[in-house]
Amino acid sequence: MNATVKGPRRHPDSAFRSIGEEGGLVVLPGRSEVKVLNPVAIKVFGLLDGSHSVEAIAREVTAEFEIDEQQAARDIQEFIDSLREAGMLAGTGEGAVGEAGS
Numbered sequence: 001m002n003a004t005v006k007g008p009r010r011h012p013d014s015a016f017r018s019i020g021e022e023g024g025l026v027v028l029p030g031r032s033e034v035k036v037l038n039p040v041a042i043k044v045f046g047l048l049d050g051s052h053s054v055e056a057i058a059r060e061v062t063a064e065f066e067i068d069e070q071q072a073a074r075d076i077q078e079f080i081d082s083l084r085e086a087g088m089l090a091g092t093g094e095g096a097v098g099e100a101g102s
Contacts, residue, residue, distance in 0.1 A: 009050035009090040
């Protein structure tokens, strides 16, 4: 068994960009869709590389923003669930809900 923590991963076709301190944009070119994210959400989206667990992302977010780590973990999980439902994570197809097993 691999000891590397597998975490959520953003969709490989997505592109994102921070815009100053206002947050940022996420683009899914194949679906011609753009999402506007607040600063915390764009930070989380940037960490969705498959190597960060929700807990690790929460630690990074709480180091940068004033928020309780447990509350951050809950909010991050909700955000990840919404990204999954929107097909914005790897393993989620167009309109699919949930991740494909690997």
